Amino acid sequence: MKSSPPTSGRPLKRHGNARSELRSWMDREGYERLLREAAARDLSASKCVRDCLREYFALKDTMALPPDAKADPTSGTSPARRPASLFEAVEAAIAGALQESERRTSAVLEKLRLLACMLDQAYQGIVVQMVEADPATREARIARATESTKRWRRAVAALYRNGGPEPATDENGKR
Known part of the structure; x- marks a missing residue:
């Protein structure tokens, strides 16, 4: 069952556990990069696209949050969390590189x-x-x-x- 595209510029809403198919065209460089990323993660290209999009949207949501975002007591919802897989990995890599650099500099x-x-x-x-x-x-x-x-x-x-x-x-x- 295929649905028609939204007519008013609004995204099409789906309910329940429905899965949607998405097709997209990529330039050769982007496609090859996607395949390398999928191979590095040991995933198929489609699973890699899903994971990358989840990480991207989680990172985007995190960056949009104020630094001291608190849970809303009236709605009972908690604020979005930082994506553990991307943002914190980059942060940890930078901190590790800085510590290693400081250690080497101190030794010299x-x-x-x-x-x-x-x-x-x-x-x-x-x-x-x-x-x-x-x-x-x-x-x-x-x-x-x-x-x-x-x-x-x-x-x-x-x-x-x-x-x-x-x-x-x-x-x-x-x-």
């Missing part, structure tokens, strides 16, 4: 802070240790260098724990 900043501490201590050590080489005192110099390395590592660890070296500034207080 920690390594840079350690490197800055090491460079600062290395520069000070090089300036202090600059003396001419004397072959007669080679063993003593090796022992001093070993001890100096241990002190350097302790100083780097302490500087790292304290947050790193202070930034260099000129006489005007600029970096």
